[in-house]
Amino acid sequence: MHASVMKRFNTVFVLAFIGLTFCCSKCDQKDIALYEPIPFPKENPISSDKIALGERLFFDKRLSKDNSISCASCHVPSLAFSDGRKVSIGVNGGLTERNAPTLLNVGYQKTLMFDAHISSLELQAIVPIQEHVEMDMSMIDLINKLKVDSYYTREAKRLFNRTFDAYVLTRSLATFQRSLISQNAPFDRFYRDKQTNAISQSAQLGWNLFSGRLNCVSCHPPPFFTHFKAENNGLYSKYDQPDKGRFRIFNDSSDIGKFKVPSLRNIELTFPYMHDGSMRSLADVLRHYEKGGNNHPLQHPSLKPIVLSEKEKANLLAFLSTLTDTSYMVRFKKMN
Numbered sequence: 001m002h003a004s005v006m007k008r009f010n011t012v013f014v015l016a017f018i019g020l021t022f023c024c025s026k027c028d029q030k031d032i033a034l035y036e037p038i039p040f041p042k043e044n045p046i047s048s049d050k051i052a053l054g055e056r057l058f059f060d061k062r063l064s065k066d067n068s069i070s071c072a073s074c075h076v077p078s079l080a081f082s083d084g085r086k087v088s089i090g091v092n093g094g095l096t097e098r099n100a101p102t103l104l105n106v107g108y109q110k111t112l113m114f115d116a117h118i119s120s121l122e123l124q125a126i127v128p129i130q131e132h133v134e135m136d137m138s139m140i141d142l143i144n145k146l147k148v149d150s151y152y153t154r155e156a157k158r159l160f161n162r163t164f165d166a167y168v169l170t171r172s173l174a175t176f177q178r179s180l181i182s183q184n185a186p187f188d189r190f191y192r193d194k195q196t197n198a199i200s201q202s203a204q205l206g207w208n209l210f211s212g213r214l215n216c217v218s219c220h221p222p223p224f225f226t227h228f229k230a231e232n233n234g235l236y237s238k239y240d241q242p243d244k245g246r247f248r249i250f251n252d253s254s255d256i257g258k259f260k261v262p263s264l265r266n267i268e269l270t271f272p273y274m275h276d277g278s279m280r281s282l283a284d285v286l287r288h289y290e291k292g293g294n295n296h297p298l299q300h301p302s303l304k305p306i307v308l309s310e311k312e313k314a315n316l317l318a319f320l321s322t323l324t325d326t327s328y329m330v331r332f333k334k335m336n
């Protein structure tokens, strides 16, 4: 069976145990502002002890079949929780199909994954655990392996009043990820706090281009620099199997080549770029948009060839660098 079909099959099976529902094709697109407190499901309130439990799980290599890979192996704190690779490496050297995205501000996302099809962090956590090229664990075996850990058992009882199980595991991992927030970039001081000197003149000119003539904000609007929906940005003139984007989930031919628009926050740290990590630098990305994409038939009509002077390109790069905020690293210093 194809890996992604298998993954969906397993996921539905596990859901029966832990009482979560799939977000079907059209999710409820609520508007959530970055500068507001992080949203969370009513049944899974945030607490510092739950964040600590989730953090321990996130860095625990026992989550993988051969105890070699933790969530943090592919979501590395110092790289904004991405991993600097084109695609990631899982158990037994297996390669993922896609580039690992940042997890900063992931708690604000309305839909997860490049296919924009998973509605909650609680649900998402099951996918890498079971995926053969990532952690390759069955949930039942994993719980049996982890419930001998006295910290996990004690905290499950104290925080959830139950034995350590998939419910505790998914709620804690989700809560830890909701604590990964980055909203202290120079751009935030410029945009939110109206400090005009927070970013250079060149970056301000780059922001004017990005939000004005180039209208990059139609898909990458602040403060997240994504509208969270899947779009076709003409990365290829033809999207071959296996990765035709969101099409592979819903089989809707209008979804071919559509991938969830990535956030551009901390973009300097999340190289290489695009769902397949095929672009090594931001200069490569700008060349792609200058060309107006590769004319895929379903490419978004707003993408047309554009003319950029060297100075304008430098201004755009200066603007993109104002989206870097490493203040979140204070908590993770000793882990790198």
Ligand code: HEC
Pocket: 058, 063, 069, 070, 071, 072, 073, 074, 075, 088, 089, 090, 091, 096, 097, 098, 099, 100, 101, 102, 103, 106, 109, 111, 112, 113, 114, 115, 121, 124, 125, 128, 129, 133, 134, 135, 173, 177
């Ligand atoms: C082997 C590498 C690997 C491991 C291990 C891994 N991930 Fe990922 N993660 C990825 C890749 C690749 C994607 C993108 C998948 C896609 O969109 O199809 C991803 C996507 C995600 C997303 C969606 C983010 C978004 O913006 O849509 C979340 C959340 C996430 N991972 C959390 C976790 C958690 C929690 C764990 C541990 C239980 C974990 N990951 C383990 C590689 C990995």
Ligand code: HEC
Pocket: 210, 214, 215, 216, 217, 218, 219, 220, 230, 231, 232, 233, 235, 259, 260, 261, 262, 263, 264, 267, 270, 272, 273, 274, 275, 276, 282, 285, 289, 300, 302, 303
């Ligand atoms: C029609 C929507 C759309 C517009 C307009 C658009 N983008 Fe994108 N952008 C996307 C999508 C979709 C992706 C991811 C494509 C993929 O992974 O295959 C992306 C990816 C990127 C990335 C790489 C992000 C990463 O983490 O991999 C950067 C940087 C970027 N765009 C910058 C820009 C700039 C600069 C502009 C304006 C010139 C722009 N975009 C206009 C939809 C758009």
